[in-house]
Amino acid sequence: MEKVVFKRPKYMKKAPFHYCPGCGHSIIHRLMAEVIEELGIGEKTIGVPPAGCAVLAYDYFDIDMGEAPHGRGAALATGVKRILPDRIVFSYQGDGDIAAIGTAETIHAANRGENITVIFVNNSCYGMTGGQMAPTTLLGQNSTTTPGGRDKDRDGAPIDLSEMLAITRGAVYIERTAVNSIKNIRKTKKAITKAFKVQMAGLGFSLIEILSPCPTNWKMSPVDACKWIDEDVMQTFPLKVIKDETG
C-alpha cells in the first residue's frame, strides 16, 4: 500500500505564500507548523508576527496570532504569555526588526527570563523595504544603503545579537541554525522543537536565530543564495548552540 510520507502540515493553511522564489521565511514557517503539530500544541499556541516580509504570517499559520509593531515582538509576546500562561507563545522577527528597532525590548525580555520563544530570522538585510543595511549585514555586503559594500569604519561591524542575549541571566536556550540545506533544515527543526520544549517546561527565555536566504535583495539565484550562506554568512555567524542552561 502506498503511503503519504510528506504533505502540508496541519497548521499551515492551503494558501500560496507571497514570498519570493527560494525565500527562507517559507521554509521556516513550514518547519514551525510541523513542530507545532508534532508537539500537539496547535490549539494552544499563539504567534506574534513582525513588520517585515513575514508581516502576513497570520494568513499562513492556522493558529491564533497577533501582530506586533516593528521590533516589539518580545514585548507583545511577554504580555500575551503573562495573561495566558498556559499557552505557548512565540514571536517571529526579522534581523532588522529584532536587532535594530527592537533591540531594547528583546534584551529586556531575555534578561527578565520571560517564558517565551523567539524565532529570529537573519537574512542580513531589511528585506521588505528593499534591501537596506541591517545591523546584521556582513562587512563588504552590498545593500541599497551600503553601495560598494558595508565598511567597518563608516557603517560599523555586524552585531552578534544572539551572543549578546546569551549573557543575559534570563536566557535559557539560544541556538543559531540555517535553512540553506537539507541537513541544516533538519537541525533547525530540532532546534525549534527544543526551544518550544524549554517553554513548555517553564524554563524561561529561548531563541533560535536562523540564517535565511533572501535571494531577491542579495541579487542571487536561490541556489546561489544558499551557497553564499555556507561560504560567507556562516563566517560571520557560525552555527552553534550559543547557550544551553536546560540542565
Add this chain to the structure above:
Amino acid sequence: MTTKTKKGRIVIDSKLCKGCYFCMSVCPNELIVISTESNEKGYYPARFTETKDEKDRKCTGCAMCAVICPDIAIEVYRG
C-alpha cells in the same frame, strides 16, 4: 517469494511552485526538471519525470525535494 523494493513518487503542484530549482538541486536521482511552459504566476514550475505506472522507477520517496521546497508544492508517496 518475491522481494519488492519500495518505490517512491512525488506530486508537484505547479500552481504553487515558483521554479526556485531547490528540489532539482537536491534530488539524488535527478528526477526533476523545469517545465518549458510557465504557470499562471509566470514562474516555470518544476516537473517530476517519472510516471506512476512506469517500471524500474528510480524515485525512492526520500522526500529531500519536499523538505527543501519553500512553497510546500511537493507531496511524497512511498510504498
